[in-house]
Amino acid sequence: METFQNVFQGRSFLACKDFTPAEISYLIDFSLHLKYLKQHNLPHRYLEGKAIALLFEKTSTRTRSAFVVACNDLGAHPEFLGADSTQLGKKESIEDTAKVLGSMFDGIEYRGFAHRDVEMLAKYAGVPVWNGLTTEWHPTQMIADYMTMKEKFGHLQGLTLAFVGDGHNNVARSLLVCGSMLGVNVHIVSPAALQPDQEVQAIAEKFAKQTGAKPLVTDQIQAGVACANVIYTDVWVSMGEHDWEERVKLLRPYQVNMDLMKATETDPDKLIFMHCLPAFHDTNTQYGQEIHEKYGLTEMEVTDEVFRSKYAWQFTEAANRMPAIKAIMAATLGNLFIPTVNEN
DSSP: OOOBOOTTTTOOBSOGGGSOHHHHHHHHHHHHHHHHHHHTTOOOOTTTTOEEEEEESSOOSHHHHHHHHHHHHHTOEEEEEOTTTSOBTTTBOHHHHHHHHHHHOSEEEEEOSOHHHHHHHHHHHSSOEEEEEOSSOOHHHHHHHHHHHHHHHSOOTTOEEEEESOTTSHHHHHHHHHHHHTTOEEEEEOOGGGSOOHHHHHHHHHHHHHHOOOOEEESOHHHHHTTOSEEEEOOSSOTTOOOHHHHHHHHGGGOBOHHHHHHTOOOGGGOEEEEOSOOOSSSOSHHHHHHHHHHOOSOOSBOHHHHTSTTBOHHHHHHTHHHHHHHHHHHHHSOOOOBOOOOO
């Protein structure tokens, strides 16, 4: 007789590295299942009556929208707490805030800056805490990203993802580690000054030994994108950073354009473009106009041609944030019967 246990119940989701490869794989499959239920109007109110705090120190479009819709679909009540809505870090410590919120809410999402802050919340809240983004890790994005790849290709093992751009930001770090957990060959293609630190590379290598993945960190564009199934990029300067002039100088050669897509020499039917968004692919934003005026650029990390091409999967990826977040919340907070995770 098959046994069942919820190996996720009551756990926080702060970084993919805190889980096993099998557990991360399960969350991806669960996300795909929940997307199917939503598409077919099948109810899945696993968190009926739960109250969820959405604590945002950083602004957001996709993360906030995904958590709100996911909560509602699951039967939970979301309460948004913006940077000006609480005394967090101003008149009240993270520890004290965590204890207060944990006494009133069943789960807490946090999107902010230092990773130690979300770790402190998880330590003292007494309820599951989910990392919506910190400067070091972006785990909810990873479940959506690798869910998107599995949706496209039907599998993950043996695929190659090339991240081109700022290789030391939270998305690149997370892609390298999470991909290595899933048997994906993640190539970080970045100037030497912007590559992931050795600690992150060591974590990825540890998981790669278990899964057979072949991670690569290089500043050589041709070698880095060769045979890629996914070309992934992100903004050149992350939220809260200001070194535009130096970044533009370093990263101009790493712009994702159609020549770079073709340099993969991958069958076009087996190649997609991904971006966690927002993207600076034109000047139709205030930010884009400012960069154009200051640096003369009309496109930055990705050209408009690629962004609107047949390769573009970034909006499917964005939509998948919701079922991915739904799966994370339901698994860690819902009273679910979950198949025992096979570690082999």
